[in-house]
Amino acid sequence: MSSWNDWIGEELHELDVLQLKRECMPVRNAQLPVLSWNGKKMFNFSSNNYLGLAAHPKLKEAICRGTVAGSGGVASRLIIGHSEETELLEREIARFKKTEKALLFPNGYMANVGMLTALVTSKDAVFSDQYNHASIVDGIRLSGARLFRYRHLDLNHLEKRLKSADQKGVRHKLIITDSVFSMDGDVAPLRELVRIKEKYGAALVIDEAHGAGVFGPRGQGMAHELGVHEEIDLHMGTFSKAFGVYGAYVAGKKEWISLLVNRARSLIYTTALPPAIVSANRMALRLVTQADQRRGELKEKTVWFRKQLMQKGFAVGNSSTQIIPLYLGENARALAFSESLRQRGVFALAIRPPTVPVHTARLRFSLMANHSWEQLEQTLGYIEQVNKTMRR
Ligand SMILES: Cc1ncc(COP(=O)(O)O)c(C=O)c1O
Known part of the structure; x- marks a missing residue:
């Protein structure tokens, strides 16, 4: 019979091997379009604060x-x-x-x-x-x-x-x-x-x-x-x-x-x-x-951002809302993509099984009404850069 400690160790090891281990990442200003992680400012694409009201x-x-x-x-x-x-x-x-x-x-x-x-x-x-x-x-x-x-x-x-x-x-x-x-x-x-x-x-x-x-x-x-x-x-x-x-x-x-x-x-x-x-x-x-203006801005930015991704050949599935997945397939690829984006100052976490089906790991970009157009443009540029380096 295995001890509790052995069993927990084995479970964690397996998650590690499968690239499925997760941990909590301490951030600051998660309510804003720019958050801070490890003292570094990052464009925030991982919040559900779609209308940007959380810091109102x-x-x-x-x-x-x-x-x-x-x-x-x-x-x-x-x-x-x-x-x-x-x-x-x-x-x-x-x-x-x-x-x-x-x-x-x-x-x-x-x-x-x-x-x-x-x-x-x-x-x-x-x-x-x-x-x-x-x-x-x-x-x-x-x-x-x-x-x-x-x-x-x-x-x-x-x-x-x-x-x-x-x-x-x-x-x-x-x-x-x-x-x-x-x-x-x-x-x-x-x-x-x-x-x-x-x-x-x-x-x-x-x-x-x-x-x-x-x-x-x-x-x-x-x-x-x-x-x-x-x-x-x-x-x-x-x-x-x-x-x-x-x-x-x-x-x-x-x-x-x-x-x-x-x-x-x-x-x-x-x-x-x-x-x-x-x-x-x-x-x-x-x-x-009363937030019609915010809803309008969110929609405009979402439509534009998704269209840009599609024109650059990225797979975004059937998204038609403020949640835009960038499908990458295997866990390791999604993790590496996410990490490379973080190095460039973009925070978009890799979503992996069991949250999504196996072989469909992705980055989930969720847009906020108060993302600036410059933030969106720069992010698209970084996504393209990372994609190129990963193809090499
Ligand atoms: C579709 C859906 N339902 C329910 C929940 C749970 O809501 P809450 O975060 O308020 O517990 C979430 C997210 O967390 C969700 O995405």
Whole structure:
């Protein structure tokens, strides 16, 4: 029998050999387009702060204002953790998403896990896009529901899986998808998914972590952009990305939300968010709804940056959003590319399995509205330089 230390050593060694070992890298100013790493300034292409709001003075002020009430959330939501300000925030989210109700969660991971475990059990079937976020996968696993993964964006495959579930006598069917995929930057065909959910009597739940704030009128999200928001049963979104703060929400019909209040263990058995965060999320919501100019700039820069990469012959897949992957294939190549870019002052981390499928390691460039055109131009130049040196 091997000792714990031997086993841990072997596991780490294997990760090393496979070029899959990761470590936390201490950085400063991650909220800005230029961060600092090891005392060196770098263009920051690794944040989800798409609208550049995370360092907004009004958000910092809102954090300070919230803190006047105290530092901690002090109890779980069903005890005394549901402050008056949380109630206001939830009403504001519901208004923003045009739903009857909304429920604040500590973060997006817990929102997905809580929502799924509250809604489905071993009697039910969940149909999940192959590239859905890990928090969705974990929520399904924990719920015990039957998992039917369908190939990424492949609606024929989804329909086949729905038909096969019908033959197996499941109680309820639930289709779940990211609206904007976090590592590929492509978009789920929500209109077609609505048609399919109606055809098969399924529920449709979407994760707008990377869509809310960026797409739709006033940043309401991709479902609103595509005009299908009323057909979505639950909308999940997070405050940690375009909104620049922390926390997440699930929005939908009042009975659905009420079930989550009663059954979502990741809501019930944890302390409420601190007042500073609740206060900042209210301000972030206001800023996001007024951020048309930032959304416009982000879109313009994204379209240009992606087009330049494509014209230079780089593989960016089907990205049509602010998330632009540069596919490199093997882990070693992605790591070397990322490291060479860092030496030139560009911070874009290599994304490797298990976050993405094997042989599809990539650099994930996420753009911010406040990247300057010069930063983008210089970065493209560095990408070309690194590519040339790596081909030699
Ligand atoms: C698609 C998606 N869903 C959920 C989450 C989790 O959100 P949070 O960071 O708020 O926990 C993330 C990212 O972290 C994500 O990319």
